[in-house]
Amino acid sequence: MSFTDRQIKNLKPKETAYDLREGNGEGFGIRVLPSGHKSWVFFYHFAGKKQRMTLGAYPAISLADAHKFHRDAIRCLASGKNPASEQQKAKVNLREADTVNEFIQEYLEKWAKPRKRSWKEDERILRKDVSPAIGKRKIKDITKRDVILILDQVSKRGAQIGVNRTLAVIRRMFNFAVERSVIEITPCYGIKAPHKENRRDRVLSEDEIKAFWHGLNDANMFEISKIALKLQLVTAQRKGELVSAEWDEFDLKNGWWVIPANKAKNGNLHQVPLSDLALELLQELKVVSGDSKWLFPSPRGDHHITPESIDHALRNNHDRFKEIKPFTPHDLRRTAASNMTALGVSRLVVSKLLNHVENSVTAIYDRHGYDKEKREAMDSWSEKLKKIVFNAMK
Numbered sequence: 001m002s003f004t005d006r007q008i009k010n011l012k013p014k015e016t017a018y019d020l021r022e023g024n025g026e027g028f029g030i031r032v033l034p035s036g037h038k039s040w041v042f043f044y045h046f047a048g049k050k051q052r053m054t055l056g057a058y059p060a061i062s063l064a065d066a067h068k069f070h071r072d073a074i075r076c077l078a079s080g081k082n083p084a085s086e087q088q089k090a091k092v093n094l095r096e097a098d099t100v101n102e103f104i105q106e107y108l109e110k111w112a113k114p115r116k117r118s119w120k121e122d123e124r125i126l127r128k129d130v131s132p133a134i135g136k137r138k139i140k141d142i143t144k145r146d147v148i149l150i151l152d153q154v155s156k157r158g159a160q161i162g163v164n165r166t167l168a169v170i171r172r173m174f175n176f177a178v179e180r181s182v183i184e185i186t187p188c189y190g191i192k193a194p195h196k197e198n199r200r201d202r203v204l205s206e207d208e209i210k211a212f213w214h215g216l217n218d219a220n221m222f223e224i225s226k227i228a229l230k231l232q233l234v235t236a237q238r239k240g241e242l243v244s245a246e247w248d249e250f251d252l253k254n255g256w257w258v259i260p261a262n263k264a265k266n267g268n269l270h271q272v273p274l275s276d277l278a279l280e281l282l283q284e285l286k287v288v289s290g291d292s293k294w295l296f297p298s299p300r301g302d303h304h305i306t307p308e309s310i311d312h313a314l315r316n317n318h319d320r321f322k323e324i325k326p327f328t329p330h331d332l333r334r335t336a337a338s339n340m341t342a343l344g345v346s347r348l349v350v351s352k353l354l355n356h357v358e359n360s361v362t363a364i365y366d367r368h369g370y371d372k373e374k375r376e377a378m379d380s381w382s383e384k385l386k387k388i389v390f391n392a393m394k
């Protein structure tokens with residue numbers, strides 16, 4: 001007999017504790033206490049004596065995970081070691097585990113940086129909200145309540161979606177701690193995202209586009225941030241790829257921007273046609289960026305500004321755009337794409353301009369670059385945008 005999730009969930013407590021084993025003879029079972037508490041157990045013999053080893057509590061440890069721990073214990077036993085003794089040694093090591101601050105660095109270096117282009121946002125969240133609250137404590141001592149209190153503090157700032165992002169980063173870090181045997185169970189177990197996230201469909205109207213464009217003149221932000229926002233609306237490209245752009249990626253004479261594969265979100269080299277309006281903005285930017293290799297150099301060292309700085313600049317200036325409901329930089333990209341389809345540009349060409357991944361069989365065989373179609377689409381959007389903003393076609 002093999003256990004099922006439903007069977008384990010429906011086990012009822014009795015007056016005394018009892019054990020139930022799977023029928024494969026490998027000693028895997030579960031113990032149910034009169035209180036209703038359930039624990040996975042491993043029954044085995046070592047040095048001629050019966051042994052019982054607790055693998056973890058249910059439901060914090062799932063059936064699948066318990067089976068994994070059971071297999072690990074069997075391998076340990078086969079190597080001539082007592083699994084229960086080895087488990088106790090591991091617990092001693094846990095008592096000497098790293099602090100949260102120390103593990104934050106391990107998470108960033110060994111998980112986030114190799115896997116996430118947005119690892120700096122993980123670092124910002126962990127340094128700003130997690131480290132001050134629990135950074136000096138042992139990671140093994142962190143409880144579910146500790147995590148909830150951190151989320152409450154973020155929520156007090158009014159950053160509703162930011163709370164969800166914070167939870168996602170904390171959960172990933174503690175899951176990594178489990179994977180590396182630093183802790184046995186994540187304190188994030190059972191914590192749900194505090195706020196529901198709706199699919200965004202915000203598209204600025206023509207009046208809002210005009211108010212946004214001219215409102216930037218009086219906005220309290222750096223000039224490069226103003227140009228970055230305008231360029232996102234003009235080019236419809238991703239904010240992260242835009243702010244990390246370097247001048248040697250641009251052919252201003254022929255009007256092309258080539259986003260390298262290692263910078264593109266989908267890992268594919270992307271050629272972006274530059275309209276006359278985009279080229280005008282780039283000429284303005286050249287004056288502001290000076291001799292830097294970056295289009296948007298950071299004032300703090302030889303690097304580019306962060307994508308988050310654009311979010312903050314716009315968020316801090318929403319009161320400057322009184323005619324416009326709140327929007328994000330990504331809404332500018334969506335606005336450009338929506339206007340292009342409204343002009344009759346096919347969804348396929350717009351998708352090519354946005355550098356979306358295509359998973360169809362046809363896409364595998366279709367190696368046409370669509371450069372001509374992309375340029376026509378971009379020029380059409382530029383002409384419409386100039387009409388919206390300046391009330392006149394070129």
